Structure formats: structure tokens, C-alpha cells
Amino acid sequence: MRLALSRPSDADERKSLYLKLFEATVVYAILFFFALLVGIPFLYMITGSFKTNGQLFSWPINLLAPEPTLNNYERLLSGEEIPYLRQMINSVVIAVSQSALTLLFASMVGWGFAKYEFRGKTFLTIFLLFTFAIPFQVTLVPLFQMIVRLGLLDNYLGVILPSSVSAFGAFFMRQAMVSIPSELLDAGRIDGASEWGLFWRIGIPLSRGALSILCVLVFLTAWNDYLWPLIVLRTPEKFTYPVGLATLKGLYKIEYGMILGGAFIATLPIVLIFVAGRNQILDNLTIGAVKQ
Amino acid sequence: MFGRGRKIAPYLFISPFFLGYAIFFLYPVIQSLQLSFYRQVGLTNPPRFIGFDNYVRLVTKDALFIKALTNTTYYALGSILIIVPLALLLALILHSPKLRFREFFRFLYFTPNITAGVVVGIIFGLVFEEQYGLINNLLLAPLGLENVRWLREARWIMPAVILLGAWKWTGINAIYFMVGLQNIPPELKEAARVDGATRWQVFWHVTLPLLRPILAFVLTIAIIGSYNLFAEPAILVGMEGGPNNAGMTMTMYLYARGFRELKMGYASAIGYSLAVIILVLSVVQLFLIRAFRED
Numbered sequence: 001m002r003l004a005l006s007r008p009s010d011a012d013e014r015k016s017l018y019l020k021l022f023e024a025t026v027v028y029a030i031l032f033f034f035a036l037l038v039g040i041p042f043l044y045m046i047t048g049s050f051k052t053n054g055q056l057f058s059w060p061i062n063l064l065a066p067e068p069t070l071n072n073y074e075r076l077l078s079g080e081e082i083p084y085l086r087q088m089i090n091s092v093v094i095a096v097s098q099s100a101l102t103l104l105f106a107s108m109v110g111w112g113f114a115k116y117e118f119r120g121k122t123f124l125t126i127f128l129l130f131t132f133a134i135p136f137q138v139t140l141v142p143l144f145q146m147i148v149r150l151g152l153l154d155n156y157l158g159v160i161l162p163s164s165v166s167a168f169g170a171f172f173m174r175q176a177m178v179s180i181p182s183e184l185l186d187a188g189r190i191d192g193a194s195e196w197g198l199f200w201r202i203g204i205p206l207s208r209g210a211l212s213i214l215c216v217l218v219f220l221t222a223w224n225d226y227l228w229p230l231i232v233l234r235t236p237e238k239f240t241y242p243v244g245l246a247t248l249k250g251l252y253k254i255e256y257g258m259i260l261g262g263a264f265i266a267t268l269p270i271v272l273i274f275v276a277g278r279n280q281i282l283d284n285l286t287i288g289a290v291k292q
Numbered sequence: 293m294f295g296r297g298r299k300i301a302p303y304l305f306i307s308p309f310f311l312g313y314a315i316f317f318l319y320p321v322i323q324s325l326q327l328s329f330y331r332q333v334g335l336t337n338p339p340r341f342i343g344f345d346n347y348v349r350l351v352t353k354d355a356l357f358i359k360a361l362t363n364t365t366y367y368a369l370g371s372i373l374i375i376v377p378l379a380l381l382l383a384l385i386l387h388s389p390k391l392r393f394r395e396f397f398r399f400l401y402f403t404p405n406i407t408a409g410v411v412v413g414i415i416f417g418l419v420f421e422e423q424y425g426l427i428n429n430l431l432l433a434p435l436g437l438e439n440v441r442w443l444r445e446a447r448w449i450m451p452a453v454i455l456l457g458a459w460k461w462t463g464i465n466a467i468y469f470m471v472g473l474q475n476i477p478p479e480l481k482e483a484a485r486v487d488g489a490t491r492w493q494v495f496w497h498v499t500l501p502l503l504r505p506i507l508a509f510v511l512t513i514a515i516i517g518s519y520n521l522f523a524e525p526a527i528l529v530g531m532e533g534g535p536n537n538a539g540m541t542m543t544m545y546l547y548a549r550g551f552r553e554l555k556m557g558y559a560s561a562i563g564y565s566l567a568v569i570i571l572v573l574s575v576v577q578l579f580l581i582r583a584f585r586e587d
């Protein structure tokens with residue numbers, strides 16, 4: 001009915017076609033422009049890692065590497081300046097342990113809050129919500145003193161333990177586990193399952209999706225963290241890769257190609273993880289925003 | 293039998309987390325408050341009670357603290373003013389139904405955000421290089437503008453850090469806005485169009501007001517992120533913030549006093565000042581967003 005009333009003339013149709021074409025051009029031009037803004041610094045990092053310092057700092061600048069050399073990588077990975085390979089492995093060990101511990105604590109506390117009624121539950125929830133808002137900088141000094149007293153200075157545990165209790169993780173897992181049907185648990189109880197068995201055989205498998213997202217987020221945070229490892233770790237053999245790269249930048253003679261190489265190989269695994277799980281991660285990343 | 297197990301079970305499930313939370317978060321939070329009223333330099337020296345002296349000194353005598361506060365606020369305002377409109381624009385474009393390569397663009401815009409702060413700082417060392425940097429050579433030179441001494445001149449350092457922040461954070465905020473747009477029922481916009489509203493009017497009177505919760509979220513994250521800023525400027529211009537400490541942020545200042553000079557009491561006071569500032573800003577921001585609701 002409406003269609004019949006407002007049927008456009010040929011001229012109108014042509015005009016709207018031009019308008020649409022124009023709009024599409026503008027839209028893709030904007031998207032492309034921003035893609036360049038985001039992409040070119042990355043490109044420059046990658047090609048720069050295949051250049052000598054002389055090629056990197058010469059004019060006019062070249063976004064590509066016409067005469068690529070592997071020299072930077074050879075020298076970086078041979079440990080000539082810093083034990084970089086070792087530092088990358090340290091980062092893996094720390095990020096993996098921190099993810100595992102955080103997931104364990106978060107899923108347990110999330111399960112307790114999601115599937116049980118107990119005294120003090122409301123109080124603890126509100127308490128957690130309020131303390132959640134306290135920025136971590138407040139804790140840095142006493143935490144450092146504690147780490148020193150426990151003899152965990154320059155020790156992986158000193159980096160891992162304080163970061164493994166995540167209030168965000170607790171809320172995240174509660175949210176994911178609350179939708180698991182309680183009838184399933186009652187059926188399990190009738191069959192004689194223990195409470196731990198219910199958590200382990202029903203709770204964990206049914207929240208695999210949430211666990212994998214939390215795992216990626218925690219791993220990413222641990223992998224990229226600079227401040228806390230910088231405070232705790234003291235010897236180059238114990239450093240994580242960001243701390244190592246930073247010392248490389250502080251050297252008397254700055255080897256920028258080498259630094260770029262280190263930056264590139266440390267970024268690669270993260271990007272690959274995100275390429276593999278991009279849609280799930282990007283969609284769920286925003287859970288916090290939507291649930292506001 | 294399971295009646296009893298069921299009563300104890302929840303406490304067993306929550307206790308590992310809360311034990312860790314008490315040791316590694318609550319205790320330091322309280323300890324830090326106490327320490328902020330003491331003077332303690334080094335790890336072994338005994339602390340001496342000095343009341344509010346640390347706080348008084350921060351506000352009245354410590355020019356570097358005021359500088360770090362100003363720098364951080366400058367960064368917060370500058371980056372928000374760039375990021376929010378750009379992210380909104382990108383979200384509106386990425387949200388349009390017939391767009392091709394949407395996933396590609398969405399992912400690409402997001403990648404700076406998953407890159408380590410140290411790596412971003414390293415990359416932008418080249419972006420802002422005076423003679424051979426990307427911005428001076430690829431953006432300013434074609435426009436006939438002179439090279440800017442980004443990292444060597446005090447007044448250009450914060451603008452450089454703001455641009456870095458915009459590069460890192462615009463994409464993810466666009467994704468947040470996209471989620472907000474997806475949650476707006478299409479009927480609302482259609483109804484407005486049927487009533488004769490132009491696209492601009494629909495955006496201004498329907499879409500934007502409905503994005504307010506997301507805007508509040510984005511602003512809160514931006515404020516917190518500004519006061520957390522550490523790795524990027526530390527790598528870009530050094531731990532002291534470069535010429536005239538122009539790139540010194542609040543967290544960098546806390547690190548300098550607490551972990552380079554080991555002024556434990558003083559650094560605790562800085563930490564608490566930071567907490568109060570973030571709290572106040574977040575509340576102010578929520579009230580502002582709410583005030584705009586009365587239209």
C-alpha cells in the first residue's frame with residue numbers, strides 16, 4: 001500500500017543510485033583510511049625488523065624492506081645483548097600459570113555464587129563489587145613489601161600469585177554459570193555425585209565457552225603486563241619479554257632493528273590466538289559493556 | 293548425607309578465591325592506607341608516623357606530583373575528545389547492514405588494543421621520530437608542514453602520547469559502540485523515519501540517547517585507563533617522562549617515588565590520591581551522563 005503510494009520516478013531512482021554510490025565511496029574511503037592508520041605502524045615494525053639500523057634511519061623512508069636481512073633476529077635470539085629467547089619462555093610460563101590459577105579460582109568462586117544459597121552471599125557480592133572499584137596502584141607498595149618478606153623477589157611466583165585473584169573473573173564466571181539448570185545438579189545428587197563432582201563434571205564442561213574467553217583475556221593481560229614484572233623481577237634471565245625489550249631500548253647504542261624484531265615475534269602469538277578465535281572473542285569481550 | 297555437604301560446599305568453593313583476595317588485595321589496600329600516614333624510606337628502616345604530612349606535601353609542595361596530575365588529566369581529556377567521536381563514527385559505519393569486509397575491518401581496528409604497551413611504545417618511537425618518523429614524513433611533509441620535534445620538545449610530548457592512545461583505544465571503543473547500536477531496536481528508528489525525521493535527527497534524538505549506557509562505560513574505562521597509563525610513555529620518552537617531565541603520568545610518578553627511590557609511605561599516599569581522583573571522576577562522569585537524560 002505504502003509502496004504503491006510513494007513509487008519513485010525514474011529520475012528519482014537514478015539520483016538515489018548516485019547518492020548511494022557516493023555514500024559507499026565515502027564509507028569505504030573512511031574505512032580504508034583508518035585501516036592504513038592502524039596498519040602502517042605495524043607494517044613498519046615488521047619491515048623494520050628486517051633492516052639494518054642504517055637502512056632504518058635513512059631518508060627518504062621506505063615502508064618496505066627492499067634488502068631484507070635476518071641479522072637482527074640472529075643476534076636477538078643468540079642472546080648477544082639480552083637472553084631474549086629465555087625471556088619469551090619466562091613470559092609463556094608466567095602467562096600460562098597465571099591463566100590456569102585464575103581460571104581455577106574464578107570458576108570455583110563463580111560456581112559457589114551461582115549455584116548455592118549461603119549466609120553472607122549478598123554481603124560478599126556487594127563487598128566484592130565495591131572493592132572491585134579500588135585501583136590496583138593502591139596495593140603496589142604493600143604488595144611489594146609482602147613479596148620481599150616472603151622471599152619472592154625475582155621469583156615467578158611473586159609475579160603470578162598476586163595477579164591470580166581476579167574479581168572480574170569471579171563475576172564473569174558467576175554470570176556464565178548461573179544459567180546452568182539446577183535440575184541437572186539435583187539429578188546428579190540423586191545419583192550420588194559429590195558437590196565437587198558436580199562442579200567438575202557438570203559446571204566446568206558446561207561453561208567451557210566462558211572459560212576459554214576468560215583464559216584468553218587473562219593470558220593477554222599477563223603476556224602484555226609490564227609494571228608488576230618490572231617491580232618483582234631483577235635479573236635479565238628472569239625477565240619477561242616486555243621488561244627485556246625495555247632494557248634493550250635503554251642500552252647505550254640503541255639497536256632499533258633488533259628491538260622491532262623482538263616486538264614482532266612477541267606480538268605474533270597474540271595476534272594468531274585472536275585470528276583463530278576472533279568472532280567469539282570480539283562478541284564476548286563486550287559482555288561487561290552490555291550488562292551495564 | 294548430601295544435606296550437610298551442600299551446606300559446607302559453597303564455602304569451600306569460594307574460600308580459595310577469597311583467601312587470595314584477602315591476602316593479595318584487601319590487606320595491601322588497608323596496609324597502604326596506614327603506610328600513607330608514615331614516613332618510610334627503604335625496606336628495612338622503621339616507619340615513622342607523620343599524620344597527613346605526605347598528603348599535605350603532595351598537594352602544596354610537590355610540583356612534580358602536580359605536573360603528573362596535569363599531564364594525566366591532559367591525556368584523559370585529549371584522548372577522550374579524539375577517541376569517542378572517531379569510535380562512534382567507525383561504529384556507525386561498521387554497523388551499516390550491507391557493508392562488506394566488516395569482520396576484517398573490525399579485527400584490524402582491534403589489533404592495537406591487544407598489542408603490549410611496551411611494543412606500542414617501541415613502534416611509536418619510530419612513528420614520532422623527528423627526521424625519519426612516519427608522521428613527519430608521511431603525514432606532515434606532504435601537507436608542506438615542518439617536522440615536529442614530537443619527543444624532544446616538552447610541549448609536543450603529551451600530544452604524541454594522546455595520538456598513541458587514540459591509535460590503541462579507538463578500535464575497541466568502536467566495538468563497544470557497535471554492541472550498543474545492535475541493542476537498539478530497529479523499530480524505534482523506523483518509527484522516527486516514518487514520522488518524517490531526517491537521518492541526522494534520528495541519530496541525534498534516537499540513537500545517541502540510547503547509547504548513553506555505553507558512553508558511560510566507555511568514559512569510565514577511558515578515565516581508569518588514563519590513570520593506569522605507564523608502559524607506553526615510559527618506553528616512548530623514558531621513566532622520567534622526557535624533557536621537563538612532560539610525559540610523566542601518575543602511575544609513572546608512583547613508580548618513580550615508590551620503586552626507584554623506595555619512598556614507601558609517600559608512594560602509598562600517591563596511590564590513595566590516585567584512587568580518590570578516579571573515584572571522584574567516575575562519579576562526576578556518571579552524574580553528567582544522567583543530567584543529559586533530561587532532554
